[in-house]
Amino acid sequence: MGVFRLFHRHQGATPYLLLTPGLLWLGLFFLAPLGFLIYQSLESGSIVAGFGFHFSWQWSNYWDALKGYTGEFERSFEYAGLATIIALVVSYPVAYWIAFRGGRWKNLLLLFIVAPFFVTYLIRTLAWQTILADHGVVVRILIDLHLVAHGGRVLATGTAVIAGITYNFLPFMALPVYVSLEQIDQTLVEAAEDLYANKWLAFLRVTFPLSLPGVVAGTLLTFIPAAGDFINATLLGSPTSHMIGNVINSKFNGTIDYPSAAAMSFILMAVILGLVLLYARAVGTEKLTG
Amino acid sequence: MTVEAAHPPPAVAAAEYDIRLIGLTKRFGDDVVAVDDISLDIDRGHFFALLGPSGCGKTTTLRMIGGFEEPTEGRIELGGVDVAPLPPYKRDVNTVFQSYALFPHLSIFENVAFGLRRRGVKGSQLRTRVIESLELVGLAGLEKRKPRQLSGGQQQRIALARALVNRPRVLLLDEPLGALDLKLRKEMQLELKRIQHEVGITFVHVTHDQEEAMTMADRIVIMNGGHIEQLGTPTELYESPRTAFVAGFLGVSNLLEGTAVAEDRVKLADGTEVRCPREVLGGRSGTVQIGVRPEKLRIGEGAGNTLSGTVTESAYIGVSTQYILDTPAGPVTVYMQNDRPGGQVATGERLTLSWSPESTFVVDTQEGTQ
Missing domain, CATH: 3.40.50.300 (P-loop containing nucleotide triphosphate hydrolases)
Known part of the structure; x- marks a missing residue:
C-alpha cells in the first residue's frame, strides 16, 4: 500500500525527467562505447591489409590476448593488489589520526592529503623517476641498509611501479576511510571499553568494523583504476614490469590492432568485475552501501 | 522526618x-x-x-x-x-x-x-x-x-x-x-x-x-x-533542605529573610515572629533565611506561625490553585486544594496564612546562589 501511495504521489513525469540527463549520459558515453568495444573485439583484419577491420565473430582475439599476454594480466592484478594493500596500510593510520586526533587541524591535514592532486598525474609520476633515480638519496639509503644490492636499482623494476601506483592512488584510499572513521560515535568506543575491551579490542571489534564501508570504497577506488593503469609502468618500470594497460595502449595507439586491444580491455573489465563481486560477497554487500 | x-x-x-x-x-x-x-x-x-x-x-x-x-x-x-x-x-x-x-x-x-x-x-x-x-x-x-x-x-x-x-x-x-x-x-x-x-x-x-x-x-x-x-x-x-539552592531546585520554596532572636524563633522583616524546631535553627544567630513549602501553608488563622498578605496572582491548576501573596516579609506562594466549590480567592484580597513550626526549615544564606 505504502509503495502504491508513493507511486501515486509521484505519478508525474518528474522522477523520470530528473533521471533523463544521467541516463542519456550513461547511454551515450558508456553503454554505446561498451557495445562498440564488444563489437570491435570480435572483428578481424590488420593494418597490413589496410584498415579493413570487419566483424567476423573472431573469438580467437580473446584466446590470443590471454595466451600472449598472461604475464601482463597477472602483473596488472598483482601490482594493483599490492598497491591497494600498501595504500590501505599507509593511509588507515593517517586517516584514523586525522579523524580522532586532528581537532581543529582536520581540514588542513586533509588538504595535505589531496595536495598532490594539484599537480598533474604525469608530473607526479615523473617526479618519482627522480626520487628513485639510480644515484638518488633513496636508492643510496636502501643500499646502505642492504635492502638493495650494491649497484642495484629501484627504477625500472616492479617495486618502482608499485610505489608509483600506491602514491598516485593514496588519496582515493585515505579519503573514504577518513569519512567513515570520522562518522563513528566515540561513545561506542567508550562503551566497548566499558564492556571490558581494551583499546586494541575496542578497535578490532568496534572501530574497524564500523570503518569497513570506507575501507571497501577505498580499496575499490584504488584497485579498479590501478589494474588498468599504464602510466606508472611506462615511466617507472621496464618492459619486464609492463602491465596489461601498456599492451592495450600500444595496440590502440601503436600497432593499431583495435580488435586485440578491445578484447584485452574487455577481459580486464570482466576480471575486475568478477573480483569486485567476490570481494563484495566476502565482506558482505551491506558494507558496500554502508 | x-x-x-x-x-x-x-x-x-x-x-x-x-x-x-x-x-x-x-x-x-x-x-x-x-x-x-x-x-x-x-x-x-x-x-x-x-x-x-x-x-x-x-x-x-x-x-x-x-x-x-x-x-x-x-x-x-x-x-x-x-x-x-x-x-x-x-x-x-x-x-x-x-x-x-x-x-x-x-x-x-x-x-x-x-x-x-x-x-x-x-x-x-x-x-x-x-x-x-x-x-x-x-x-x-x-x-x-x-x-x-x-x-x-x-x-x-x-x-x-x-x-x-x-x-x-x-x-x-x-x-x-x-x-x-x-x-x-x-x-x-x-x-x-x-x-x-x-x-x-x-x-x-x-x-x-x-x-x-x-x-x-x-x-x-x-x-x-x-x-x-x-x-x-x-x-x-x-x-529539610539545607541550602537555598536545594530548596529552590527541589520543588517550590518560600524563603523569607529574618533574624534569629531565640533558639527556636526568627523575627521576619515585618516584625512577625516565626517559630521553628530548635534543631532546625541549629544555634544560628543573626540574619537567617527560613523556608516553608507552599503546600504546607493553610489559608486562615491557625496554630503555629501566621503571616498575612495581599493576593497578587492566582493560577488555576486543576487539583489546586496557586496564589502568590505579597507579604511584608516578601512574596509567598501557596497552593490551595480545590476540594470544595466556590473556594476561589480573588486578586487583591487579603489572606492570612498559617503553618506548623515543624514545617519550617532554615537554609544557610551564605551558600545560597539566588
Whole structure:
C-alpha cells in the first residue's frame, strides 16, 4: 500500500525527467562505447591489409590476448593488489589520526592529503623517476641498509611501479576511510571499553568494523583504476614490469590492432568485475552501501 | 522526618560502601573546575541519584567513576580499592550511556554478549545469560535484530540489559531516560526501579530531572557548581533542605529573610515572629533565611506561625490553585486544594496564612546562589 501511495504521489513525469540527463549520459558515453568495444573485439583484419577491420565473430582475439599476454594480466592484478594493500596500510593510520586526533587541524591535514592532486598525474609520476633515480638519496639509503644490492636499482623494476601506483592512488584510499572513521560515535568506543575491551579490542571489534564501508570504497577506488593503469609502468618500470594497460595502449595507439586491444580491455573489465563481486560477497554487500 | 539525617554522611558501616569518592577533583585546563573536591560514600545496593542543573559536574563525576575521565586529584574506591588509575575495562562497573551507544554493526544478541565474551563466557552459558538479561528488560525474542530496527525505548532497555548482564558491582546511568518521551519516561522510571530491586546492584543515576530523581532514588546527592549541596533521602532533601539552592531546585520554596532572636524563633522583616524546631535553627544567630513549602501553608488563622498578605496572582491548576501573596516579609506562594466549590480567592484580597513550626526549615544564606 505504502509503495502504491508513493507511486501515486509521484505519478508525474518528474522522477523520470530528473533521471533523463544521467541516463542519456550513461547511454551515450558508456553503454554505446561498451557495445562498440564488444563489437570491435570480435572483428578481424590488420593494418597490413589496410584498415579493413570487419566483424567476423573472431573469438580467437580473446584466446590470443590471454595466451600472449598472461604475464601482463597477472602483473596488472598483482601490482594493483599490492598497491591497494600498501595504500590501505599507509593511509588507515593517517586517516584514523586525522579523524580522532586532528581537532581543529582536520581540514588542513586533509588538504595535505589531496595536495598532490594539484599537480598533474604525469608530473607526479615523473617526479618519482627522480626520487628513485639510480644515484638518488633513496636508492643510496636502501643500499646502505642492504635492502638493495650494491649497484642495484629501484627504477625500472616492479617495486618502482608499485610505489608509483600506491602514491598516485593514496588519496582515493585515505579519503573514504577518513569519512567513515570520522562518522563513528566515540561513545561506542567508550562503551566497548566499558564492556571490558581494551583499546586494541575496542578497535578490532568496534572501530574497524564500523570503518569497513570506507575501507571497501577505498580499496575499490584504488584497485579498479590501478589494474588498468599504464602510466606508472611506462615511466617507472621496464618492459619486464609492463602491465596489461601498456599492451592495450600500444595496440590502440601503436600497432593499431583495435580488435586485440578491445578484447584485452574487455577481459580486464570482466576480471575486475568478477573480483569486485567476490570481494563484495566476502565482506558482505551491506558494507558496500554502508 | 528525621533531623540528624540532614547532616551527611549517613551512618553506615564502612564495609557496606560500594563506592567511596575522596577529595575527587576534575579540572579542565587551568580555570575550569568541573568537579571540586567531592567526597561521597555510596552504599551497596542503593539506587543513588546525582542530581543537579547542567554543568554542575554530575556527569563528569559519573565519567570519572566509569573511567572515561581521569581525576585531577582524589581517590575513587570501588569496594575499598582505589580504581582511579585503572582504565574503564579493568573496572567492575558498567555504564548505560545517554545515547545508549549500542553497536550498530552487531545484533542485539551480540550487543548484550559483548561484555561476557570479553570475559571469556562461552557457549550455552553465554546464551543463557544473554537471554536471561533480555527477559529481565522484557525484550526476549529480539536477539537477531539490529539496534536500528528497535524503537528508542527498546534500545534503552537493550543498553540496560547489555550493562546488567555482566553483573557489575555498580551500574552507572548517564541521563538514560533523557531521549524518551514523557509517557515512556514515566514507564521506564518504574521499570528501572523494579529492575534495580530485582538485581540488587548499586545504581548511580545522573539526572537533571528532580522528579525523576525523587521517584527512583533511595538517596540523592544534589550538586551545584562542582560541589555537593546536600545528600539525603528524597524526603530529607524535600522536607529539610539545607541550602537555598536545594530548596529552590527541589520543588517550590518560600524563603523569607529574618533574624534569629531565640533558639527556636526568627523575627521576619515585618516584625512577625516565626517559630521553628530548635534543631532546625541549629544555634544560628543573626540574619537567617527560613523556608516553608507552599503546600504546607493553610489559608486562615491557625496554630503555629501566621503571616498575612495581599493576593497578587492566582493560577488555576486543576487539583489546586496557586496564589502568590505579597507579604511584608516578601512574596509567598501557596497552593490551595480545590476540594470544595466556590473556594476561589480573588486578586487583591487579603489572606492570612498559617503553618506548623515543624514545617519550617532554615537554609544557610551564605551558600545560597539566588
